[in-house]
Amino acid sequence: MKFTLKWLKEHLDTEAGLAEVTARLTAIGLEVEGVEDRGADLAPFIVGDVVSAAPHPDADKLQVCMVQAGPGVNDGQPVQVICGAPNARAGMKGVFAAAGTTVPGTGMLLKKAKIRGVESNGMLCSMREMGLSDEHEGIIELPAGAPVGAPFAAVMGLDDPVIEIAVTPNRGDCLGVRGIARDLAAAGLGTLKPLDTSPVPGAFASPIGIHLRPHGEDGPAPCPLFVGRLIRGVKNGDSPAWLQDRLRAIGLRPISVLVDITNWATFALGRPLHVFDADTIAGDLWVGLSEGGESLLALDERTYDLPPGICVIGDDDGVLSLGGIMGGESSGCTPDTVNVLVEAALFDPLRTAASGRQLGILSDARYRFERGLDPEFTIPGMEAATRLILELCGGEPSELVVSGAVPDTSRSFILRPGRLHAFGGLDLPEADAVRYLERLGFEVRQEAGGLQVSVPSWRPDIGGENDLIEEVLRLHGYDRIPAVSLPPASAVPVPSLTLAQRRRRDVRRALAGRGYCDTVGFSFIARDHAMLFGGGQDEMVLANPMSPSLDTMRPSLLPSLLAAAQRNADRGHADTMLMEVAPQYFSDAVDGQTIVASGLRHGAGGPRHWQGRAPAPDVFAAKADAIAALEAAGAPAASLQVWTEAPDWFHPGRSGTLRLGPKLVLAEFGEIHPRILQALDLPGPAVGFTVYLERVPAPKGAKTKSRGPLQASDLQAVHRDFAFLVAEDVAAQDLVRAAAGADKVLIDQVSLFDLYAGKGIPEGQKSLAIEVRLQPQSATLTEAEIAAVSEKVVAAVAKATGGTLRG
Template identity: 50%
Template sequence: LFRSGITREVDDKLCPLFATRLIMGVKNGPSPEWLQQQLRAVGLRPISALVDITNFFTMDRARPLHVFDADKIKGALIVRDAHKGEKLDALNDKSYELAPGMVVIADDNGVQSLAGVVGGVATSCDENTVNVLLEAALWDAANIARTGRDLQINSDARYRFERGVDPKAVISGLDAAAQMIVELCGGQVSAAVIAGAEPDNARNYTLRTDRCKTLGGIDLSIAQQSKILMDLGFIVVAKDGALQVTTPSWRHDVMGEADLVEEILRIHGFDNIPPVSVPMADTVPAPGVNDNQRRVLRARRALAAQGLLESVTWSFVKESEAKVFGGGADNLKLVNPISTDMSDMRPTPLPGLLAALQNNFNRGIRLDGLFEIGPAFLSPAPDGQQTRAAWVRSPAPQRHWQGNQSADVMTVKADVVAILNALGQNTDLPVTRDVPGYYHPGRAGAIYVGKNPIAYFGELHPEVCGLYDFKTAPVVAEIILDNLPPPTKKGNAKPLLDASVLQPVSRDFAFVVPQALSAGELVKAVKLADRNLITGVDVFDVYEGNKMAAGEKSLAISVTIQPKDKTLTDVEIENIAKAVITAAEKLGGRIR
């Protein structure tokens, strides 16, 4: 053997062990058929004898190697940290810009290989290669994983180095590969040039002999446990009624006594573990779903019962859509989006539903409507995600023998009431106009419980319609399931019918009220005028013509009074009427 004339400078922190052999006078060509068949069997394409030999050892021995064309190396090989802005033309036909923290193998010309990940084109071997430098090394697993992830390079070498290779296989792998190169390509081999030393990664653990029974449920003798571990390459010494176990160099995954028990059970056979009945702690099993999950299931059934089809859309939307629907914050943007149309987390499921509805229209498919129950992302905080039930009704009129029918605001309001009823919620709540900006300001409503919104419904804002090319504004609705209070109704049974034998009395009232007062606020106030006898309040007329003063409108309501125990006298009915008028006056109204 002769000594290689190439020197190396190695940083032990980046590379604990680096070894090479120079092989001179080789003839590189196609590898023999048996080697090509071995590589094709594992999905690799044969390239040349030198490259195929290194790939063979990578797959067969989990020992990644690399070959340099020695005549293309200038000066000494140095294992070092990459410099900012350095580039490497890699063997995968791609060019990469490197950054500090990435380990490279370089010479006087610059970077020639990205250590443990991929080699470079400049020093690659071809059919004209005569002198080859064979390299085997031990790299830091975390550094290799970080480098491959940052550059998005997936290679067989990276796969093995980042999971840990056998440190004792570096020199033996180098020698075996050099021998195969000489047998297949000829040449003379130099003595190995070694920098660094094999790290001692052996670990010692005490295995109590009863742990197989207590952890795995199998009672094995000390002899059986020792034999299984020694057959797997462990060094086992019995001492003081326990086993002192030393791990082999290639077992990076064994980190304690429990792992040793797992190895014994694995070889003995998991199917040999006797089945044991688990005693029931309680006679009544706990429910399989919690209240939130049950609420989602009921909402899904109720929406389907309204004639809507369920849809599952992406949780990502493009930036313009996110901003229109109240999102678009920088802290809700994806770092690595699938595409520019999926750059932001959605603030509501509505964008995906609207796009799906329009896509169906463009293909001639007419749908009554779509719904989705899924997350809405408002902030990256732990409480910044809501579960919303959202749906959209088709703006196109549905053909019917009684005449074409189109969904309107009252259609989705009826949907909201039906869903809230199915969820056991109180639906006798006022409707306000405090809605998000993507709803039509005059044709939408919101339902609040205290300061928390629980539902929005109405027409889509005209500017939002333009994003989806809707000629007629669709009607949409949302229920924020996380904001719903505990259900006021238990079960699905209807309340007992308490029909009165006495005839109800109906009285009509017309009030002049402020323009800003909603009909729902007036209805709620009138109902509270007499909780026992007033059973219904209906709005039958709204007048906002030029006969009204500026800032005023007229609301006409019909109040149903239902006697309970006796027929009401005229005086009692008159007192109820006065209470209704007083309730309206407290809201700024007056009898017309």
Template identity: 50%
Template sequence: MKFTLSWLKEHLETEATLEQIVDAMTMAGLEVEDVVDPAAALSDFTVAHILSTEKHPDADKLQVCQVATRDGEKTIVCGAPNARTGIYVAYAGLGTYIPGADFSLDKKPRKIRGVESFGMLCSANELGLGEDSDGIIELPEVAVGTPVADVVGQNDPVIDFEVTPNRPDWLGVRGIARDLAATGIGTLKPDTIGPVSPDFDNAQTVLIEAPEACPAFVGRVVRGVKNGPSPEWLQTKLKAIGLRPISALVDITNYMTVDRARPLHVYDLARVNGGSGGSIIVRMGENEQFDALDDRSYVATADDVAICDERGILGLGGIVGGESSGVSDDTTDILIECAVFDPLTIRRSAKRLGVNSDAKYRFERGIDTGFMRDGMEMATRLVLDLCGGEASTVDIAGDIPAAPDSVSFDPARVEQLLGFTPGDTEIEAILAALGFQRQGSGTPWTVSVPTWRRDVTLQADLVEEVARIAGFARLPSTPLPPLPGRREATATLTQSRTRLARRALALQGLSETVSWSFVLDDHARAFGGGEDALHLDNPISRELNVMRPSALIHLLLSGQTAADRGYPGASLFELGPVYRGTEPDDQALTLAGLRRVEPARDWAGADPITALSAKADVLAALSAMGANIANLQLSKPTGDYWHPGRSGRLQMGPKNVLADFGELHPRVLKRLGVEGRVVAFEIWPENLPAPRGKNKGKSKGALTLSDLMPVHRDFAFIVPDSLAAGELIKAAKGADRTLIGDVTLFDVYAGPGIDDGYKSLAIDVMLSPTDDTMTDAQIEAVSNKIIKAAEKLGASLRA
């Protein structure tokens, strides 16, 4: 929701500064997102007067101007074709930043073809006020030194704040002013809406056939109007908040939407029923297609409330009008619609159709039903003042919803819930300023609820109103008493481990992300998810309609988005939940990451990104979490989104899976619209067993180093293709745990000299003596142990 400061002051009598108003909004619960003050960008620009001009002695297209400025008379060289004696212009002194051109003037005079220039005369483009750059901006005759922002109307700050779903009254400037007045920062100006005397009877009938979707429809005919551009004051208001002026009649409806949170619609009566009169019918759709004012076509189903004539649909009620009955410059007779629609019906229809209009945004939250008559009178007065014509009587079809039920309220409950009480007098004054009225004098109070606050239904709701207006700063601050005895760390073992793992992955060069736990159902099915039970009943968007089975989905989409924007080679990871079902045990914590495989531009010859790169990331994270990575078993992952020949699984025992890693299947990448190759991993931190013994994994054991030189021996074994290298390495390490310090794989070969179905694995074994230098006999004995351990796996020493 956006509004300007001047617009607010049309409803709020106040001398408060912009900063004070913003602070008051924040303290009253209005979450201010941004404040744009156009005058700040133009603060260094002032009005100047060109006293004389003469041709530059050394340039045909330049003129030397003598200019009266706020800094005195200055010589300024100017190349604008309209620079001439007598006009008032925008002056920028030395050192001024020029926003439209994105540069700053020198702080010292600059010589231009031999003539010193003491500043600059600016165009509209250079001021950031438009695209006109052919000449300097010409201003009206005002005092020299007047801020340019004041002269061009750029001195009205725009406040943008987030409206919570329960406060539709904040979607109108009047509602914001009411809450600010309650804080004491100003006084709410009286509403001066008076009835418009009718000139004739309203003959346009409205029939409501769907009262659940549209309880009431207030209509009025105005004939003899002259539509055209709206006046400058109205266009300025709409432009300031980002709305495009269209015509006087349309701009009036937009003004009412923002000023009073009262969406309206205007029909061209000559285009209703072919101009032959007849009734307007409010009913549910019947699978009818119509062209809307937003240049799109829609099909209205039985779930959508439609405004129709006898020929078909005129528009979707509360969402978007139809092109067939829209007003134009030729419109002379109009029907003004001021209706109320069921919020849930509007929400469902707009979401299914993908419409996000200002009217829909307000109707789905609920509008002020008590303002329907006054809203019609206010809109009629604006039409008559801006477009002329004469108005009919007001016709009301259906029943305007009654005011909300009163709330029983005990003022003593304020102190019970807040810890302080402002006193009965202040409580009553706060509630009255917000529109709540105390009925009678007994206790508990009976408090009537205004029609614009249907969210207030409980006593606690009124206490909340008192708290935010009285000031949350008045809430007492009472620290909790210290707990007796020794206190353990609040972080769980998994939280501590994942914190270390995240740090390790960051050191590996991966960037952490935080994404939604919802994904598109088609993407979920690509990763083995997407079951009906995991679909959301009320998704926040059509692309986020099912709980995710893998955190890799958003990582892949983010990486592709970055590549599309010119940032290839994304390396990302995320810690978060994934969902395999609807039961509590079906939610698991995952630490997922990926690296996009991009050609490296590195003169030193950077290592290529492969499945082993993902394995290195996994081992770094598992090691940081305290896993004994030397004893992990290697197998194949079961998920079909992994490349069958370039992926692996790390596990402890046959069932406890710690991580999957490798290259993702091209079929899955194509389904998500991801180009190129990607290596990734998924770690399951909760599957890592808790540490045993007194150490509990909080610190590593003492480092033991031998003073003797290690001995290296190489072995090459012929093994079946099905044997993983990790199994051979593990067997070699277990041959003699006392002397064997490390085993590494340094070669894999398959080809001539090796039978089909077999491969050669070459390992380097490091022997680390502790007591004495090893003899040849000792080395031979250990070698025999390694060979025998390998033979148990079906390996044979290569000749």
């Protein structure tokens, strides 16, 4: 939000200077982002009096001008300037720039030079050269009474500093100069000047009626109130200098006095208006929702095809305007406009925001409507604008045409003074809190439970007691809140990370150690991608997505990782290992999300090497990654069971799940199904996994950071290999688990190292070879002891799997 200091003082009666105003704005939460002092930038340019103007001896279109620029230039003597402007003449006053000055509009450094043999020692400047507009047909003509040698900026009122503040989305009341002045007055920096909003008598009944069409939907009406007024016999020309200066200062281009007045109302009063050329309206106006199929050529010279549900204003011939967003070209005011219909309306903030986003239009009107306007200022704002139109354009106003009613936004809350200390850390007398609130426009009365505070209509952001406390604190001064250290809870500080936070950290570190790159993705993806992973339900679709391709909460992290891999592949990085630890969503309930760790390996394997390329990632790589993540999270890896069932976005037969028992699924892993890769336009192969961190059981026993004692034996371990014939449907993990349980004292480790089926193996069977590591603790094992353990292993495997020792 931009405004000038003089513009502010039109609404705020104060003697405060620029520094005090900017400091107080930041102190009350309206942070100053910048100050542009145009007077300082234009200081080298002064008023010059053209004493004489004679034709150039060698150029028909040039003149040799003698310019008197005051006692500070050329010892008070006239300066010779070559000028090609058609309006340069003796007796006029213009903007003079001496040699050595940089022209702001062109960046050119002026130097003494000879033009067609005649010396020139400066320049008479145009509007474009001064950076004030695109006008360059002639030089600037200043008023005859402008003092010679005076700063040009001061003469033209351009020495008014421009202040830019950052307005948070909840403070729509400060998107007008008057709202900012109201806040500064409440902060004690002056008093708010009165604004004349008294009714303007209507001379006749408006021949154009206004009708609000039923919207046929649950929820708020798209336009609860529409106020119009016809003013006939206006003269639409250029705006006066003061109005043009105000608009140019904040970066707006003056168009015509009628349009400029609507812009003035938007930025001065925070009340967007629109003006229709009344002679272009067919019949009455109506306000309703588009049905789909309509189109509108808007004032930005673009044609918009309107989907259903857009709030529009139309007449008997069709749509004329986008309600709360932008007007249409066909009904816009032109220099020939003599009868104008002025609109002041209320539009639903949510629908306005959604419509603007859907159409890709961000206008000053939409910016304010979607943040919420003061509903009670609709008619007063119309009266203030009417008065200015009559003053600048003349004409005769009609009576107001009002369709709808001002919505009831009245509300009040109890403020308990003790909460100012409990929540804000400030001991403030109750009388001071009352004074601050009343300055802001709140009505306060004493009640048994505290202060009953009624909220003014221009503050839709106030929703409870905490907001009232914030208002008191910001006006009193955040810098006046004492800094108090929190008391220590105990002599020994408690850990700053919870178990869940430590798990996420440890899993990230473990996967990074395996070569994964950590990623951060959006929590929403395209709906068609979500449907590939079991999501995309209606309740998971965003009502107001930031992009059409990011419209649904993601049911899995794998789509985001696959999309990232696809972008990498498109840029020549085909081999990627990506992971993310974040929430995925399965419902719109409060607890409808869970924290998971997902990883994706994509590509043909490792980099090229003189020994050859590493094999492509397979299901076993994904399984190993998932187990590593679970171990980092504290899951009992030795108790994990592998099940072959997996979600259908994994390849059947090349995927599985890791479980504790038949029901508790801790992880899913496998090769990504080819149809998924094809839908995401990603060449295979790719494998991935998802670990459900919140399902990992919490550790048992007392919490401690210390590790247990190292159990290391000085005795030599013994390794024995066994090959068993088992049925084809026997899982290798069952055999390994049976062998490991044969002797829990001596058997330290069991690992599978070979799978064979084919020649020499009976049909319907396979050979599984395992290595058993025996670790003695007290004495070296004898051959008899080793043989006894071996017999236990064979017996345990036979009992559990029906396997026999292979000869």
